[in-house]
Amino acid sequence: MHLAQLHLHFFKNYERSDLEFVAGINCFVGPNGSGKTNLLDAIHYLCLTKSGFGFTDSQSIAHQSQFFTLQAEVEGNTAFSLLKCIQEQGKRKLFYQDGRLLERLGEHVGALPVVLIAPDDADMVKGPEENRRKFFDNTLCQLDPVYLKRLSRYQHLLKQRNALLKTMQAKGRFQADFLAPYDSQLIPEAIWIAEQRQQFLMDFEPLLQAQYQAITAGQEHLQLQYESQARDPEQFEKMFREAAYQDYLAKRSTVGVHKDNFHLYLDGHPIRKFGSQGQVKSAAIALKLAQFLALKARVGFPPILLLDDIFDKLDDKRIQFLLRLVAQNEFGQLFLTDARPERSKKMLASLQTSIRVFPVEKGRVLAAEDIGQVPPSE
Numbered sequence: 001m002h003l004a005q006l007h008l009h010f011f012k013n014y015e016r017s018d019l020e021f022v023a024g025i026n027c028f029v030g031p032n033g034s035g036k037t038n039l040l041d042a043i044h045y046l047c048l049t050k051s052g053f054g055f056t057d058s059q060s061i062a063h064q065s066q067f068f069t070l071q072a073e074v075e076g077n078t079a080f081s082l083l084k085c086i087q088e089q090g091k092r093k094l095f096y097q098d099g100r101l102l103e104r105l106g107e108h109v110g111a112l113p114v115v116l117i118a119p120d121d122a123d124m125v126k127g128p129e130e131n132r133r134k135f136f137d138n139t140l141c142q143l144d145p146v147y148l149k150r151l152s153r154y155q156h157l158l159k160q161r162n163a164l165l166k167t168m169q170a171k172g173r174f175q176a177d178f179l180a181p182y183d184s185q186l187i188p189e190a191i192w193i194a195e196q197r198q199q200f201l202m203d204f205e206p207l208l209q210a211q212y213q214a215i216t217a218g219q220e221h222l223q224l225q226y227e228s229q230a231r232d233p234e235q236f237e238k239m240f241r242e243a244a245y246q247d248y249l250a251k252r253s254t255v256g257v258h259k260d261n262f263h264l265y266l267d268g269h270p271i272r273k274f275g276s277q278g279q280v281k282s283a284a285i286a287l288k289l290a291q292f293l294a295l296k297a298r299v300g301f302p303p304i305l306l307l308d309d310i311f312d313k314l315d316d317k318r319i320q321f322l323l324r325l326v327a328q329n330e331f332g333q334l335f336l337t338d339a340r341p342e343r344s345k346k347m348l349a350s351l352q353t354s355i356r357v358f359p360v361e362k363g364r365v366l367a368a369e370d371i372g373q374v375p376p377s378e
C-alpha cells in the first residue's frame with residue numbers, strides 16, 4: 001500500500017499543490033519554515049483524520065481561506081483508492097473514502113496506519129504522563145476500532161460528569177444521586193479499557209525491548225510498567241464511588257483510566273528522572289518503531305512512516321540505525337523532511353529503493369527529482 005498522489009488546497013501555507021509520490025522514499029527538502037512539515041501533516045490528516053503535530057483543524061486552514069481540502073490517491077491493498085478531507089471554518093470536518101462520506105471520522109482510523117517520528121518525541125519519554133497515555137491510545141485506536149469507540153465514549157461521559165461536578169460546586173450542593181447514572185456507565189468502560197491496555201502491553205513490551213536493544217547495541221534493558229486504578233474491577237468500583245465527594249470538591253473526576261500511568265525504566269530506574277539525553281532519544285525511537293511493528297503485524301502491510309527533521313535532531317548513530325532498517329526493506333513508503341538537500345541526498349542515494357526529492361519553497365513544491373537506484377515504477 002502506498003500514497004500515489006496528494007493534492008492540497010488552502011492547507012496551511014499551501015494555496016494549491018499537487019504531488020506524485022514514489023512507493024519508496026519521498027524526501028521534502030527546503031529552508032526552515034518553507035512548508036516541509038506541513039506536507040507530512042497533510043498526509044497525517046489523510047491517515048488519521050487529524051494533525052499529527054497538535055494543530056487544530058481551524059489552524060490548518062490557510063490564513064487567506066475559509067476552508068482546506070486534502071485529497072490522496074492510494075494504491076495497494078486498502079478497501080478504497082481515493083481519500084478526501086474537507087474542513088470549512090466552523091463546520092464539521094468531512095471525510096470521504098471513494099466519494100462516500102463517513103458518518104464518523106473514527107471509521108477511517110486504522111484503515112491507513114501511520115507512524116510519525118518527530119523532533120519532540122523525547123517529550124513522550126521525558127514529559128508528563130499524559131504524553132505516554134496519548135501515545136498508547138493512538139496506537140490502540142489504530143489497532144482496534146472498538147477501542148477507539150469505547151475510549152471516545154469514556155471520554156465523552158467523563159466530560160459530562162466533570163461538567164456536572166462543576167455545576168454542583170457552583171450551586172454549593174453535593175448530590176451523589178446525580179452522579180450515579182454516569183458512574184454506572186463509566187465504571188465498566190474504564191475496566192474494559194484497562195484490560196485492553198494491559199493485554200496490548202504484553203505483546204508490545206518485547207517489541208519495545210528488542211528495538212531499544214538494537215538501537216543501543218544491547219547495553220541496557222528498557223522496561224515498561226502499566227499502572228491503573230482499574231486493574232482490579234471490584235476494588236476500582238469501590239474506589240470510584242467512594243471518590244464522589246472528593247471529586248465534587250476538586251470539580252473533576254479524580255479516579256479512572258484517564259489517570260493511568262505507563263512507566264519506563266532503564267535497568268530498573270525511571271528513565272524520566274535518570275535517563276541521559278541519548279537514552280531518552282533512543283527510547284523515543286524504540287517506542288515509535290515498536291508501534292510501527294505492532295501496526296504492521298496487525299494489518300499485514302507496513303504503515304506509512306513520516307520522519308520529520310531526523311537528520312537535524314538525531315545523532316549519526318540513530319540515523320544510521322534507521323537507514324539500515326530502510327536498506328533491509330523493513331519499511332514501506334517513507335516520507336521525510338530535511339532543511340539541507342545535499343545531506344539527505346548523500347545519505348539516501350545508496351539505498352536500494354525508489355527515491356524522489358521534492359524541493360519546497362514558501363508553500364510551493366518545485367519540480368521533483370528522482371535519485372534512487374531503483375526506477376520509480378518498482
Ligand SMILES: Nc1ncnc2c1ncn2[C@@H]1O[C@H](COP(=O)(O)OP(=O)(O)OP(=O)(O)O)[C@@H](O)[C@H]1O
Pocket residue numbers: 011012013014030031032033034035036037038039059060061062063064309337339
Ligand atoms: N494556517 C496557515 N496559513 C498560512 N501559513 C501557515 C499556516 N499555518 C502555518 N503556516 C506557515 O507554515 C510555515 C511552517 O511550515 P512548516 O512547519 O511545514 O515548515 P518546515 O519547512 O517544516 O520548517 P522547519 O525546517 O523549520 O521545520 C510557516 O511559515 C507558517 O507561518
